[in-house]
Amino acid sequence: MKQVIHINYQGRVVPIEQSAFDLLKSYTEALSVHFENEPEKEEIIHDIKDRIAELFEQRLKKGNACITDEDVNAIINSIGKIEDLEAAVAAEEDTNPKTAKTSPDSGPRRLYRDETQKIIGGVCAGLAKYFHVDVVVIRVIAAILFFSFGVGVIPYLVLWAAIPGSSINQVVSQQKKLFRDGENKLIGGVCAGLSNYFGIDIWIPRIVFLLPFITTVFAKLWYWGMIEGFTPGTILVYIICWLVIPEAKTTSEKLAMKGEPVNMDSIQKSVHAGLKSAEKSIEEATQKLESTIKEKSPGFMGELSAFFTKIIRGLVSIILFVLKVIAYFLLVVVAIAVLASLMGVGLSSIALWELKDFVLTGDTQTYLFLATVVLFIIVPAIGLLTWIIRRIFKLQKQRAVLRVSFISAWILGWISFFLLLALVGREYKKEYASSVEEIKATPFLSDTIRVQDFYRETENEFSDNNFHLSSIVEIDSIHYEGVTIQIRKSSDEQFHFYVRKKTLARDAKAAKLLFDEIKPEYVIQDSLLLFNPRIGVSRKSKLRGQRATLVIDVPEGKFVQIPAHASVSEIQRETWYFDDFNSGEPAKLFQMRQDGLKETQKDSNGDSISPIENQLLDSTDNKQNQKSEVPTDFKSLSIPVMLFDPLGFLP
């Protein structure tokens, strides 16, 4: 028999066995202890007691006379035994953010690259944060260092490599080990592994390894010198790394390589990424192939087929690899070729800077020229180079800021280019011909006018076929072949000589000024016309396509002799002169006939023999009338002519 008591439980009278009541009491006390630390302890206890009271009510309603031990135990089980509640709370605390320990933040103040505020690599931003200075200050300092001393590039790269980025999880407690990253590799995954371990951008170690190659190429371009000794070193280091550092193969190794905590999220991510890779699917496919083969042809044949499948798979992957390498190589070659041509144009523009005065007038045009070179040529060259690097190293970050600025700079370059063309083109609008001036010459008795060219050597000449420049440092004039000879039929019986000049100019007034500057060199002595085919232009008169024509009117029946290396164009009756005045061939002779110039020869008597036609009576008559003073020895003409300087034209 058990004692039954009546208690007032939550405002209700409950008949309950004594022992049951003891159980209840100890339970509620234990609950009170359990919820000791809860802020709402009172309310929770109250709710639980209400619940207990409700359960009492249900049982009593069912017809029980009182609450028994079993009832209480059942209720305790329902609400939760203390040990169960303790277990539940212990598990909960791990997930409760309030009680969990916060991850250790930076202990001593550490230097990070601030990747949220970065423009290039966040180096300046990180430095700024560390020193509590404004980012702009650091950037200005860096810019000054770079532009005035050229110092900034290497230190920046070094800092970029050395200082870890803020976006990478720097949980040191996780065991981070140095592996080679087989998934992100370009060659051996050394750089990828290094980037994972140090938490730096992947192409930083790549640039570091490749830097000596790049600088060697540029050194050759700019300095014709060598940066010595650096190149083989980095290759050696890379190979050593390749051999020594193991490759991360298993998932846990890969996670350890990246320093990621091994939990469901990271495993899922890695597995997902692994599943996506094409190599895996190829492997799966071939494995399936192998297994089906094995199923269908068991035994030796199966082994053999599996073996062949392996070989084929190996061959295919080799072929794929070779194709990939070739494709990359071609892409790089093409891109570098374009880049080189751009840079070549840019460099030659710089090299020709000295000569700009011969084309450009005034400061505006000079600035425009500069702007064009920089924006139109150098900027796309840099942009192309950046694009190449990005493509090679498979960088995803496509910085919109950089791209937009490159493109807008290039557009500016186009604009300045067109402006320059417009401004400069104005000067070359039209070709003006001067009036023909007669050259006074003493009449001579010979029936042949000899035309001979001479070339005056100027100081410090660079020899080229058409352009002769004084030294690059002090160019005061440019000389080029600008004088031609025109032969016409004289309207009377005399030889006449004229000079005509041509130039491109803005207008007639400018043309006249330029004509005054054109000074062809020639001398007419007896029956010899000596002229310098080259004319010079100065910075003042500029390169405007200045030309001069010496016109010789040859009476009908008379002769004109030109050097062997020259030729006559029947159509235009102008002669061109080549830079080959020692050819040793006899000079050519032309006779002015009724219908034009015809090539002839003179026999030893000094009489002309026409190889093509019979001689006309007129010419022979004329010949006999006049005493010929033409020397028969044509070869001797060449040499003395070079020294012949009656009027002191030669210096």
Next chain:
Amino acid sequence: MSIENTSSQMRKGILEFCILSIIDQGEVYPSEIIDRMKEAKLHIFEGTLYPLLTRLKNAGLLQYRWVESSGGPPRKYFQLTEAGKSFYDELKNTWREIADSVHQITQSNSNSTK
């Protein structure tokens, strides 16, 4: 590592979410919540539920009103507050993502094992 620990870890994660879901369907009192959970084969002690409800209420996600009951002491009827509703929606999204991911993984896992 024991199976009980890992399993209960898993369940603990979704406990709050399920409770909020039940309350979202209409105002309920605690033993109703327990019953619904039991129907869905998710067992939870009242001793765990009450503190949780109290915490949620203190966080402003739940509110309650007293309703007199004929057969016993008055009951607390819980409903979601505005904040609670949006909190619950967020959890719904999280759950969906996790469920998809887990489904995908376990799906592919069962595909690849032969």
